[in-house]
Amino acid sequence: MVEQLSFESATGFLLARLGSMAGRSWQGMLREHGLSPHEHAVLLTLRERQELGQRALSRVIAVDPRNLVPIIEGLVARGLLHRAVDPTDRRRRLLTLTRIGGEAADRLARAAIAIERQFLSPLTPEQQRQLNQLLRTLRAAHDPGN
Amino acid sequence: MVEQLSFESATGFLLARLGSMAGRSWQGMLREHGLSPHEHAVLLTLRERQELGQRALSRVIAVDPRNLVPIIEGLVARGLLHRAVDPTDRRRRLLTLTRIGGEAADRLARAAIAIERQFLSPLTPEQQRQLNQLLRTLRAAHDPGN
């Protein structure tokens, strides 16, 4: 167990703090693309998962379905996203990237790699791997199904 | 460097996600005490740093000074916090815990240990130490002076 040295060095506090700092490290790039963090998450997720219902997307990026609606509509309005009723279950609305949405997602993915590299640069490559693995373990335990 | 396997396993995304999850793990306890996360951070920080100006406190817990004002006033109104002008620099207003504020902070600190232990329980003690150390390194690099 980790010794409770002080509030500021508690792991929970550091996670919240660094999560916020990581978000800020993307801010400039996202603003250049005219995207919010959630819009960015939608594009990058669909880039990998091809076709997804709004419910499933909601779970993956941890944004409530009702809050996802205006985000999706904005991306559709900008021609980045395509939304169509699932013929096999007409309640569902399947999301896919349009051609220009896919191109935008590719550019975002490239930029994200550079930003992540910069953000993690205070750690050695081995430490970066360790950190990623520890976080994935922790997430898997607390967020089963994702 | 960490391989960019997918957006959902990027370290930046995981940090933001786990920061949010860590916050939720405190939620129930904080609600029992009738405190917001920021109020909690104020009490726990003053528990360790005795006496602090609002500016310094703001830096430590990463809450903007202007947003700290109503938080502090709420705690003063509830008798948990004492705020007094610094006689050596009359611009500053020194914050200290009252007796009952100190007692509340002690209870919070005990509860926080249990919550942190539970949250980190999917990791071995050695992994918990590693994670804490990696996060502290990363924070120190990105948040110099804290």
Next chain:
DNA sequence: TATTGTTATACTCTATAACTATA
């Protein structure tokens, strides 16, 4: 002139309740 604290205000993110349509 710079710093500490403050107000008013706006914006983003998240959450509560309730609804439509399909299954």
Next chain:
DNA sequence: TATAGTTATAGAGTATAACAATA
């Protein structure tokens, strides 16, 4: 009855601009 999506709305949390008091 349960699920996918939606609407309206309220609440946190955070950020922009400008100010008063003191150094």
